[in-house]
Amino acid sequence: MKDRLCAVKRQCATETNKSTATRTESAPSDRQEDPLNQPKSARSTVEEKSIEQHTETSSEADTTAQPTAETAPLTSANGAELSSQVLEIEGTVQGEPDQGQLQSQNEQPAELTEQPNIQQTVQDAIDAADLEQLAAIVLNGEGKQLIGRKSEQSEIQAFLDNVPAYMGKIRRVHLAAREGSLRDLQSALDRRKFATAKDEVSPHGATPLHVATIFGHAGIVRYLAGRFPETLSATDDDGRTPLHYAATLKDNGHFYNLLTHLGANPKVEDNLCIKDSIDRIASNADNTDRFKHPTNVAVLPLNHSAEYYLGHVQSQGILSHRQLLRDYGAKEELADEMLNDQDDLHSARRPLDDVDTLTTLERCFKIIHEPIDDLVKAVGLPTNSVPGSASSLRILITSYLARFLKRSVFDKVKKRQTRLDHNLFDVIWPAMKKATKEKRLDEDLNVGIVIPDYDVFVVFQEFLVPLIKDVHCMEATQPFMPHPAMQYFPRYAINDQQPETATTSTANSNGNILRENPDSIQLNLDTSGKYITGCVIECARNLDAYEFPLNLGIAQLEQVERVVTSRVLSMDFVRAIGETELGTYYSMNEILENPSEIRTILATNGLLIPLLDHTDPYQTAESIAINGRYWPYGRGVYVSVDCGLVVWVNAQDHLRLLCCTESKDPASIGAAYSKVGRAMNYLEEWIQFKHSYFLGYLLSRPSFLGTGLKFTLTLVLPHLRKEQENLRHLCVVRGLHLLTDDGLPAVRMCNMRSLAQTEWQLFQDFSSAITNVVALEKELSMSNSLHIAATLLRIFRKKKHSLAAEGSAPHN
Numbered sequence: 001m002k003d004r005l006c007a008v009k010r011q012c013a014t015e016t017n018k019s020t021a022t023r024t025e026s027a028p029s030d031r032q033e034d035p036l037n038q039p040k041s042a043r044s045t046v047e048e049k050s051i052e053q054h055t056e057t058s059s060e061a062d063t064t065a066q067p068t069a070e071t072a073p074l075t076s077a078n079g080a081e082l083s084s085q086v087l088e089i090e091g092t093v094q095g096e097p098d099q100g101q102l103q104s105q106n107e108q109p110a111e112l113t114e115q116p117n118i119q120q121t122v123q124d125a126i127d128a129a130d131l132e133q134l135a136a137i138v139l140n141g142e143g144k145q146l147i148g149r150k151s152e153q154s155e156i157q158a159f160l161d162n163v164p165a166y167m168g169k170i171r172r173v174h175l176a177a178r179e180g181s182l183r184d185l186q187s188a189l190d191r192r193k194f195a196t197a198k199d200e201v202s203p204h205g206a207t208p209l210h211v212a213t214i215f216g217h218a219g220i221v222r223y224l225a226g227r228f229p230e231t232l233s234a235t236d237d238d239g240r241t242p243l244h245y246a247a248t249l250k251d252n253g254h255f256y257n258l259l260t261h262l263g264a265n266p267k268v269e270d271n272l273c274i275k276d277s278i279d280r281i282a283s284n285a286d287n288t289d290r291f292k293h294p295t296n297v298a299v300l301p302l303n304h305s306a307e308y309y310l311g312h313v314q315s316q317g318i319l320s321h322r323q324l325l326r327d328y329g330a331k332e333e334l335a336d337e338m339l340n341d342q343d344d345l346h347s348a349r350r351p352l353d354d355v356d357t358l359t360t361l362e363r364c365f366k367i368i369h370e371p372i373d374d375l376v377k378a379v380g381l382p383t384n385s386v387p388g389s390a391s392s393l394r395i396l397i398t399s400y401l402a403r404f405l406k407r408s409v410f411d412k413v414k415k416r417q418t419r420l421d422h423n424l425f426d427v428i429w430p431a432m433k434k435a436t437k438e439k440r441l442d443e444d445l446n447v448g449i450v451i452p453d454y455d456v457f458v459v460f461q462e463f464l465v466p467l468i469k470d471v472h473c474m475e476a477t478q479p480f481m482p483h484p485a486m487q488y489f490p491r492y493a494i495n496d497q498q499p500e501t502a503t504t505s506t507a508n509s510n511g512n513i514l515r516e517n518p519d520s521i522q523l524n525l526d527t528s529g530k531y532i533t534g535c536v537i538e539c540a541r542n543l544d545a546y547e548f549p550l551n552l553g554i555a556q557l558e559q560v561e562r563v564v565t566s567r568v569l570s571m572d573f574v575r576a577i578g579e580t581e582l583g584t585y586y587s588m589n590e591i592l593e594n595p596s597e598i599r600t601i602l603a604t605n606g607l608l609i610p611l612l613d614h615t616d617p618y619q620t621a622e623s624i625a626i627n628g629r630y631w632p633y634g635r636g637v638y639v640s641v642d643c644g645l646v647v648w649v650n651a652q653d654h655l656r657l658l659c660c661t662e663s664k665d666p667a668s669i670g671a672a673y674s675k676v677g678r679a680m681n682y683l684e685e686w687i688q689f690k691h692s693y694f695l696g697y698l699l700s701r702p703s704f705l706g707t708g709l710k711f712t713l714t715l716v717l718p719h720l721r722k723e724q725e726n727l728r729h730l731c732v733v734r735g736l737h738l739l740t741d742d743g744l745p746a747v748r749m750c751n752m753r754s755l756a757q758t759e760w761q762l763f764q765d766f767s768s769a770i771t772n773v774v775a776l777e778k779e780l781s782m783s784n785s786l787h788i789a790a791t792l793l794r795i796f797r798k799k800k801h802s803l804a805a806e807g808s809a810p811h812n
Contacts, residue, residue, distance in 0.1 A: 118145065126151050126160075134159060141198035141205065143167040170197045177208040177224075178328075180217035180353070195228040203327045205237035213245045213255055214324050216338040218421075219354045221255060225262040232264040239271035239303075240319075247309035248321040251339055252419035254348035256310065261421065261551065261629075269303035272318070346455040351415040352423050361414050361425055364432055368398045368405055397431045397448035404467045412462055418455040420551055426452045427460060429625060447471060450626065451700045453547055454690065464702070468695070471703050472755040473735050480756070483696035483706055486684060487758040488677030489518045519678050523670030525713075525767060531774050532667035533746060534660065534714040536606045537676050540699050541655045541708055544688040548700050549635075549650040550628040557634025560654050567686050568638045568647045576682040577675050583640040588632035588651075598639065606714075607646045607658045626652065645675060652700050655683070669711070673763055676709075696755060706755030711766045714746050719780035720773070721747060730776070734769040749773070 122145045125133040134156075137145060143163050151157045169188045173195075176185035185208070189195060196207050209231040212220040224231045225242075235241055243264040246255035260266055309315045322332040339349040352358060405428075417423045431448030447467070451457070457464060466476050526532040546552060546560050565585055567573055574582055591599050592611065602608040612623040614631050623631055638647040648656040657679055659672045690698045696706035704710060720727045724740070731738040731749060739748040751766045 118142075122146060122149070126156060129153055129156050131156070131159060138163060138166050138170075139193055139197045141170075141200050143170075144200075166191075167199070170194055170199050171201060173197070173208050174199045174202050174211055177211040177217065177220055178202075178215055180212075180215065180220060182219050182223060182355075185220060185223070192228065195224055195231050196234040204240075207231060207234045207236070207242070209234065209242040210236055210240075210245055211328075213242045213249075213259075214321070214328065215330075215334075216249070216251075216255075216350060217353070218255070218258070218348075218350065218417075221258065222262075222354070222421075225259055225264070229263055232259060232262065233268070235268075235270075239269070241265075241268055241306065243268070243306040244270060244304075244309055244319070245324065247306045248312070248315070248319055248324065249339075250312065250321065250335070251349045252345060252347065253310065254350070254417070254419045254421060256306070257419060257551075258421040260553065263629075264306075266306045269305050272302060272304075346418060346458040348417045348419050348421065350417075352417050357423060357425060358414065361410075361423075364425065364428060365405065365407075365410050365414075367432065368402050368428075370398070401428065401431055401448055401467075404470070405463055409462050413460050416459050418453055418459050420453045420455065420547065422452040422456060424460060424463075426450075426625070427456060427464075433622075447702060449702060451548075451698075451702060452550055454698055457692075457695065457698070468702055468705060468755070472706070472753045474753075474756070480694040482693055483756055484758045486680070486707070487760050488673075488681060489521070490760050519674060519681075521670040521674045522668075523673075523767060524665065524668045525770050526667035526774055529667065531715055531717065531777055532713055532770075533716060534606055534666050535669050535672055536658055536660045536712045537669075537672050538656060538658045538710045538712070539676055539680055539708050540653045540657075540701070540704050541680075541683070541687075541697055542690040542699060543654045544690045546654065549652065549654065550626065550700070552628065552630075552634075552650075554630055554633060557630060557650055561634050561636065561649050563687060564647065564649050564655050565636075565638065567683055573679065573682055576678045577640065577645055578678070579641055581641045583638055583645075585638045586636055588635035588637070591637060592632060601643055602637075602639070602646065605643055605660050606712075607643075607660055609648055609651055609656065609658075611651075644672075645679070666714075669713070669767065673711075677759065703752070704754060706753075706757070707759050707762060709754050709759055709762055710750055711763075712748055712750040713770055714748050715770075715774070715777075716746050717773070717777045718745065720777050721745070730773065734772060735765060736769050736773070 122137065125137070126146075126149055129151075134146065137143065143166060146160055146163045149160050151160060169190070172188035173185055176182075176188060195209075198205050198207060202208075202211050206214075209221065209224045212224065221242075231242065233241060241264060243256065243259045243266060246259050249255055256266075304315070304318070309319055312320070321335045325332055325334055410424075413424055427449050430450055449467075465480075469476055469478065469480075542548065543560055543563060546556055549557065549560070552560065569582060569585060571582065574580065586598055590596065591602075592613065593599075599608060612619045612627065612631075614620055614623040614627075635648075635650040637649065637651075640646070644662065645657070645659045648658070657676060659676050659679075661668050661672045665671075692698050697704075697708045699705060699708055717727070720730070721740075727747075728738050735752050736749045737752045739750070749770065751762060751769075753765075754762060757765075
C-alpha cells in the first residue's frame with residue numbers, strides 16, 4: 001500500500017486533507033504505460049500476425065482506429081477553436097493515467113465530499129483558476145455544477161464553455177458501455193480519462209467498465225481493460241472495482257477471470273460503511289431479522305474483497321447482480337437471460353460477441369479448407385519440396401485440421417468460450433503461423449493446436465474428441481475407455497542375461513526374471529552403436545489445484561514452483577533417480593541469458609525445450625499466447641549432477657521431466673526409462689496431479705494426454721531415408737511419428753500414442769517398433785554390402801578372364 005497525494009488536493013489551500021489511494025498490488029508487469037499507443041492486446045496481435053503471415057490476399061479485419069489524445073481540438077460554444085492554453089487544460093482530461101489510476105476515482109476531492117457548500121467550492125476553484133480541480137469535477141460526474149458559470153480569465157471561460165461537450169461525450173461512453181456498442185464507445189472515447197469518468201446516468205459512481213461488466217458486454221470489457229489498464233483499479237462510490245461487480249455474475253467466473261488475467265487485483269477491498277451495509281442488507285426480506293438487535297450489527301464485516309463476492313450465497317444480501325441491474329432500472333431477469341445453460345460449469349455461458357475475433361475465425365476456417373493446389377501456390381512451395389520441410393508441414397497441418405473442423409462442427413463451436421475467456425482461435429492459432437525453419441515453439445508434433453485451459457476439452461469437444469482419438473491412433477468410432485492407473489514397472493523386468501538359477505518355464509520361455517519390485521530395466525536397442533545416436537524421454541504433469549501456467553498470476557506461479565522444487569530438491573528424489581548428490585535449480589532468467597553455459601549444456605544433451613524470447617518483438621505475441629503475461633517469472637529448471645535429468649517448472653505445463661541416455665551408451669533406453677519411472681513414482685506420492693477419468697493426465701499438448709510420456713530417439717538411417725515417404729509410412733503403421741531436419745542425416749522418432757495404455761505397455765510397443773526399424777536398416781545395409789561385394793567379385797572375375805585371355809593369345 002502506498003500513499004499518494006491527490007492531484008486535486010495539491011492545488012487546494014488546505015494541505016491537511018490528503019488522500020490515500022489504494023494502488024493495485026502488482027507483480028513485474030510488461031504493461032505499456034500508454035495502451036493507446038499499443039496497437040492491440042496480446043491475443044489480437046497473435047491473430048493479426050498469424051493471419052497476415054498466412055495469406056496476403058485476405059483482407060484485414062475491420063478495426064476502428066482508436067482516437068488518441070492528439071485528435072482534433074475541441075471547440076468552444078461559439079465554434080471557435082481553443083487556444084494552446086486551453087489545450088493544456090484538456091491535458092488534464094486526456095493525459096496519462098496517474099500511477100495507473102485516475103486521481104478522482106478512488107477518492108473524491110475534499111471540497112466535493114467534506115464541505116457542505118459545494119457551490120462555494122466550485123466558485124472557489126473558478127476564482128483560483130484551478131484547472132485541475134475543475135477537470136476533476138467533470139470527471140467525477142459533477143460537471144453540471146459548472147454549467148452557466150463565468151470567469152474573467154479567457155482560459156477558464158473557454159473550459160467552462162466546453163463542459164457540456166465533455167459531459168456529452170462521457171454520457172455517450174456510458175450509454176455505449178450499457179448497450180454494448182463498441183463502435184459508439186470508441187467514437188466518443190477520444191480522451192483517455194473519459195475511460196474512467198463518471199456520469200449521473202450510471203448509479204453509485206460507476207465507470208464505463210463497471211457498466212459494461214454489469215450488462216455482460218465482453219467485447220467492451222476486454223477493450224477498456226486491455227487498452228486502459230487504469231480502468232481496472234477505478235472504483236465506484238463504495239470503493240468497488242469492476243472486479244467486485246464481475247464476481248457477482250453467475251457466469252462460472254468468466255468476467256472475473258478475464259479481468260484478473262488483464263491485471264485486476266482481487267485483494268482490493270471496498271469501503272462500504274456500516275450504515276450502508278445495514279440499510280442494504282436489511283432491505284432484503286430474508287435478512288431483516290438479523291438487524292433487529294444492535295449486537296448483530298457489531299459483528300458485521302464491512303470491507304470485502306472481490307474474492308468474497310464470488311460466494312454468491314454469502315454475499316447475496318450485500319451485493320448481487322440482480323440488485324445492480326435493479327439499480328440501473330433494468331429487469332432482474334436479465335441476469336439469467338444474458339447467460340446460457342445454468343448447469344454448464346465449463347463455458348462462459350455467453351456467446352462470443354467480438355466481431356473481430358469472429359471475422360478472424362472465419363478467415364482461419366477458409367485457410368484450413370483452402371484447396372491444396374491454392375495453398376501450395378500461396379506459400380510458394382516448389383514442386384520438388386522435401387516432405388517434412390517447413391512449408392510442406394504447414395500444408396500437412398492445415399489439411400489435417402480440415403478433417404476434424406468441418407463446417408458443421410465449426411459453426412457449433414466458433415462462438416463458444418471457456419470461463420477463462422479462451423475461444424477457438426486460442427486453440428488453433430499455432431497452425432495459423434507462417435511456416436519457418438526456426439522452430440521457436442513446441443507445436444505438439446505438428447498437430448497445430450494447443451490447449452489453453454482444462455475446460456477446452458469440454459467446451460470444444462465436438463472438434464477435439466475425434467482429433468485426440470486420431471492423434472493417439474484410435475478409431476473414430478472407438479469409445480474412450482477409462483485410462484489405466486500409472487504403471488511404469490511390471491512384475492517381470494527385461495534382463496538380457498538370464499541367471500543360471502532361473503529354472504521356471506516362464507522365465508526360460510520369455511527371457512524375463514521375476515522380481516518383487518523391479519525398478520531397473522536393462523535394454524539396449526542398438527548394441528552396435530551405428531544407428532541410434534541419442535534418446536530423450538519426457539514425462540509431463542500439471543498440479544491438480546492450479547490452471548496451466550498460461551493462466552496463473554505471480555502468486556500462483558510462485559506456489560507451483562515452490563511445490564515442485566520442494567520435492568525435486570530433496571535427497572529422497574535424488575535417491576529415487578539413483579544419484580547421491582543434489583542437483584542445481586536455475587531460474588528461467590539464467591537459462592535465457594546470453595551467453596548461458598547451462599543452456600549450452602542442456603542443448604548438447606537434448607534436454608533444452610523450445611523457448612521463446614519475450615524481449616524479441618517478433619516473438620512477444622507468441623510468448624504471451626503460450627506462456628502468459630509473466631514469463632519468465634516463476635519458471636526454472638532443476639538439473640541433476642550428471643546433467644542427464646532435468647525438471648522444467650511452469651514451462652507450458654507445471655512439470656516437465658526429461659531424461660537422456662549417456663553419451664557412451666546412447667541406445668540404452670531401459671536405464672533412462674527406469675530413472676524416469678522411479679522419479680514419477682516418487683513425485684506421485686507427494687503431489688496430486690490433474691487427472692481425467694478418460695483422458696488420463698491433462699496437459700496443454702494433446703499428444704501427451706494419458707500418460708504424459710514421450711520417447712524420442714535420434715537415428716541414422718541412410719538407406720531407409722533415401723525413400724522418405726516410404727519411411728514415413730513405415731513409421732505410421734508402427735505408431736511412430738517421424739521428425740526430420742532439412743540438411744541433417746539423422747531423423748527423430750517418437751511414440752504417437754500415450755492414451756489408454758500404461759507406461760509399461762507404451763515402453764514395450766515403442767521398443768519393439770524401433771527394433772523393427774533398426775532391423776530393416778540393417779537388412780538394407782547388409783543387402784547393399786552383399787550387392788557391392790557381388791559387383792566387385794564380378795569385376796574381379798571379368799578382369800581375371802581378360803588377363804587370362806591376353807596370356808593365351810598367340811604371339812607373333
